[in-house]
Amino acid sequence: MSTEYGAGHRRGGRASPALAFGVRVLVVAASLWVATVLVDGIELGASSTSSRIGTLLVVALIFGVVNAVVKPLIKVVGCPLYVLTLGLIGLVVNALLFWLVGGLASAVDLPFVVDGFWPGFWGAIIVAIVSFVLHMIIPDRIDAR
Secondary structure, three states: OOOOOOOOEOOOOOEOHHHHHHHHHHHHHHHHHHHHHHOOOEEEOOOOHHHHHHHHHHHHHHHHHHHHHHHHHHHHHOHHHHHHOOOOHHHHHHHHHHHHHHHHHHHOOOOEEEOOHHHHHHHHHHHHHHHHHHHHHOOOOOOOO
16 A cells, blocks of 8 residues: 655655754744843844744754754753752743853844843743644644654
8 A cells, every 4th residue: 555745744744854854943943032122121123024944943053053962961960950959940041042142142133132131031931832732732743853
């Protein structure tokens, strides 16, 4: 029996890695947008809708790289602090990484600004919650993590 699979799908009903990556970037971009709406001190300065979307997508990519490269290094080096604070230092680390993403975005002339630790703190929490909710809504066959 032959089964046809659409573009972006492979056997087993799971999405291709490229589609899953694209979904993750879109989820983070949407989460970043929600953070810009809800948190004073996180600004998306692009003027047109298309430039806002483009900025959010590039910032989402930067966010992913920072979380994939820097965050594991911090966790390894700061392991005793994670144990000592029962993981609460993770909130501080996430805030600082979010603030770093804002700084990196500004460094490459993207109109995305995080104005300090507290906007980074609340932005990181909002991105985590919104991403979690969106990943719960998106079917597992598309959102292969």
